Amino acid sequence: AQKVTQAQTEISVVEKEDVTLDCVYETRDTTYYLFWYKQPPSGELVFLIRRNSFDEQNEISGRYSWNFQKSTSSFNFTITASQVVDSAVYFCALSESVTSLNQGGKLIFGQGTELSVKP
Amino acid sequence: GAVVSQHPSRVICKSGTSVKIECRSLDFQATTMFWYRQFPKQSLMLMATSNEGSKATYEQGVEKDKFLINHASLTLSTLTVTSAHPEDSSFYICSASGRASGVSYNEQFFGPGTRLTVL
Numbered sequence A: 001a002q003k004v005t006q007a008q009t010e011i012s013v014v015e016k017e018d019v020t021l022d023c024v025y026e027t028r029d030t031t032y033y034l035f036w037y038k039q040p041p042s043g044e045l046v047f048l049i050r051r052n053s054f055d056e057q058n059e060i061s062g063r064y065s066w067n068f069q070k071s072t073s074s075f076n077f078t079i080t081a082s083q084v085v086d087s088a089v090y091f092c093a094l095s096e097s098v099t100s101l102n103q104g105g106k107l108i109f110g111q112g113t114e115l116s117v118k119p
Numbered sequence B: 001g002a003v004v005s006q007h008p009s010r011v012i013c014k015s016g017t018s019v020k021i022e023c024r025s026l027d028f029q030a031t032t033m034f035w036y037r038q039f040p041k042q043s044l045m046l047m048a049t050s051n052e053g054s055k056a057t058y059e060q061g062v063e064k065d066k067f068l069i070n071h072a073s074l075t076l077s078t079l080t081v082t083s084a085h086p087e088d089s090s091f092y093i094c095s096a097s098g099r100a101s102g103v104s105y106n107e108q109f110f111g112p113g114t115r116l117t118v119l
Helices: none
Strands: A003-005 A010-014 A019-021 A024-026 A032-039 A046-052 A059-061 A064-069 A074-079 A088-096 A107-109 A113-118 B004-007 B010-013 B019-025 B029-038 B045-051 B067-073 B076-081 B090-099 B114-118
Touching: A003 A088, A003 A107, A010 A019, A019 A113, A024 A074, A032 A074, A046 A059, A046 A064, A074 A088, A107 B045, B004 B090, B010 B019, B019 B029, B019 B090, B019 B114, B029 B067, B029 B076, B045 B067, B076 B090
Parallel strands: A010 A113, B010 B114
Antiparallel strands: A003 A024, A019 A074, A032 A046, A032 A088, A059 A064, A064 A074, A088 A107, A088 A113, B004 B019, B019 B076, B029 B045, B029 B090, B067 B076, B090 B114
C-alpha cells in the first residue's frame, strides 16, 4: 500500500532561519511521482514541485530546495532564509503513474506540516 | 498553467438540505476529476475519482448515495451532498487532470475549494 508520512506536525521558526520539512513515503511501484504543495490559510493548494521516481537530482528554486533520496524513500523540502509569507501548511504527496488516457493518478497525501514563521 | 474553478466558494445550509458543488476546468479537457474532503487541521482525503462519461469510483468508507458525483462533460464535474448534516461540514476540494498543451496526465490541478457549513 502507498503511504506518505510527514512526522513533523508543527514547526515554528524565526524569520531568516532555514527550515527542512521531512517526507518519507512507501510504495511498491517502480514508477511514481512525488509532490509538494503549500496550503496557506485561504485553503487553496499551491503546487510547488513534482518529481518522478527516475529523477533523483536535487532541485533548487529560489529559496526552495528539494532532496530526493530513493535509498531512504525520502523527499525532503528545505526553505532557506524563511519569511513570514512562508507560513502555511505544507503537504507531501505520492502519485501512482498514469497508464491510460482516461486514468489520472491518485494522490496520497501526508498529514501535513504546519510551518509558522515569526518575525 | 491549467485553471480549475469551484463554485460556490462557501455555502451555509440547514440540516437535511442538499448542496451541489461545481468543479470546472477552464482551459483544458479534464478526463479525470478527483474530489477530496479536508476536516480542520487534517490532511486531504480522497473521496472519489471520476472519469468523464463513467461512474465515479468511491474510496472505502465514502457513501456513494450521500455524495453524488456527476462528470458528464470534459470540463465539469459536480458533487452533491444529499441530506447534509452537521458532520458533513468540511472543506471540499476538487482537482482535475487531463490533456492540453503543456498538461501532463500525472499532474492534478486543484480548485480553490468549497467550505460547507451545515447548521
